[in-house]
Amino acid sequence: MDTIPEVLQEIATLLRAGGIEVTLAEMVDAVRGWQATPVAYWPEVLQVTLVKRYEDLKPLTALLSLTGSHGWPEQPACKNRGMASGQATRHAGGQLPVQDVMAALFNGSDKDLNDLAEQAIDLLGELNAEALDHLEGKVREARLALNWHMVRHRLRVMESEGRQEAREAQQRLQLLAAIIRRNLELRLVQEFGPEAMLAILRTYNLAEKGWSELAEGDLAVMRPYLKKLGRYLGNKYSWRYRPAHRGKIDLRRTVKEACRHGGVPWQLRYRDRRRERPVLFVLGDISGSVAPFSVFMLELIYAMQHAFRQVRTFVFVDDLAEVTNAIRESPDAGAMEQVARFARCSVSGYSDFGRVFKLFLERYGEVLTPETTILILGDARNNWRQPEVDSFAAICRKAGKVVWLNPQPEASWNTMDSSMALYAPFCHAVRECSNLKQLIAIARDGL
DSSP states (O other), X not given: OTTHHHHHHHHHHHHHHTTOOOOHHHHHHHXXXXXXXXXXXXXXXXXXXXXXXXXXXXXXXXXXXXXTTTSOXXXXXXXXXXXXXXXXXXXXXXXXXXXHHHHHXXXXXXXXXXXXXXXXXXXXXXXXXXXXXXXXXXXXXXXXXXXXXXXXXXXXXXXXXXXXXXXXXXHHHHHHHHHHHHHHHHXXXXXXXXXXXXXXXXXXXXXGSOGGGOOHHHHHHHHHHHHHHHHHHXXXXXXXXXXXXXXXXXXXXXXXXXXXXXXXXXXXXXXXEEEEOXXXXXXXXXXXXXXXXXXXXHHHHHHHTTTSSEEEEEEESSSEEEOHHHHHTOSSGGGHHHHHHHOOOOSSSSOOHHHHHHHHHHHHGGGOOTTEEEEEESOOBOTTOOOOHHHHHHHHXXXXXXXXXXXXXXXXXXXXXXXXXXXXXXXXXXXXXXXXXXXXXXXXXOO
C-alpha cells in the first residue's frame, strides 16, 4: 500500500499536464478510496473521486484503459498483428476493399473488426513522433484506409431501403471506429510511453480542444456549458447613464449649460446609472475555415437569445444573410448547423469581409445606436480582397461596442491574407477564442 500515493501522483500529474484539473481534496478522496477497496475496484474508485466534472471522466477512463491503472500496456488487443500487416500490404492503393469491410460488419465477429482496425493502422506506415501532434488526423487516415465514406454511403442506402441489418451494421461501424482509435492509442503508448499518453489526454480534454477538432459527440457533451454560458451572458446588465434630478454631477451637461450663461454654472445637471440589457447584433463567418466555430457560437446565441432585449444574427461568407427568425424558430440548439447550411450568404465560397461590412452598413447602419453591441465571429482572412476599412470604421462609430472573437491562435493573426490589423483599432475588444476554455474566460470578463 505504500506505493499507492506514488502511482496516484503519476496519474494526477498526467491528468494535470493534459489540462484536467485535479485538486488536493480530490487526491485525498482517491487515496482514502484506494485504501478502503480491493485492487480490482481501483479504476472505479478513481472515476468517482479523482474527477468531478462529467467531461473529465472520458480522459480519465482513457488513461486507466491504456495504462491498466498502474502500469503501461504490454500489447495491443490484436494478437496476430503480423497477419494483419501482411494482408494490408496486398491491397493496392492503400485501401482495403469495400466488400471486405462490409462482410466484417454484417457477418464478422468482434475479432474480425479488431483485425480490420489493425490492418487500417498498418496501412498508415511507421508511426513517428509527429503522429502525437496529429492524432485525430491519423484516426481519420485509418478510417479512409477502410473506404470509410463509401461504406457509410452504402449502409445509409441500405437503411433507407428498410433493411434492419443495415442499422445493426451502422452500430458495428461505430464500434469499429472506437476500436481503431483505441488500437492506435495503444501503439503510440507502446512506442512513446508517457509522451504519447500526454498527447492522447489532450485530445480528450474538450475545454482545450480546437473547434475544428471537435467531433459530433464532443459537441453534445459541451451543450450544457453552452446553456450556462448563454444564461450568464444574457443576465449581464450594461450600465447606461441617464439624466436625473439627483445623483452624480453631469459635468458635460453642466458645462454646456454654463456656456449659455457666459461661463457661469447657473444650474447643476445630474446623471444616474440605470441597468439595461443591450441590443446584440451577431455577425458570424461560416466559411469552411471557421465553420465549426461559427456553428458552435450560433448554439450559444440560441441559448441566450431570450435573455437580451433584442438579438439579431447574421451569417456571411462573401454575402450577408439574416438568420434571426430561423434561430428563433429552431426546435433546439442542435439545428444550428442546418441554419448555417441553408443560409444564402455565399456567391464564390470565399470570405470577403470588406464586402460584407459594406453591405451591413448599407442595409442596417440606420438601426445601429449607442445601445447596440456588435459581436463579430471570424478569422478576418479576406482572401486578398478589399477590406473596406472605412465601412467597418463607420459601423464601429455608430455602435456602442464592437467585440471581435477570432478562432485562430493570435500568433497567426496578421499573416498571409489576414486583415485583423486593419480592423482591430476600431474594435473595443479583440480576443482569441480558439477553444471552450478561452470562451469561458471571455464570458466571465463580459462581452
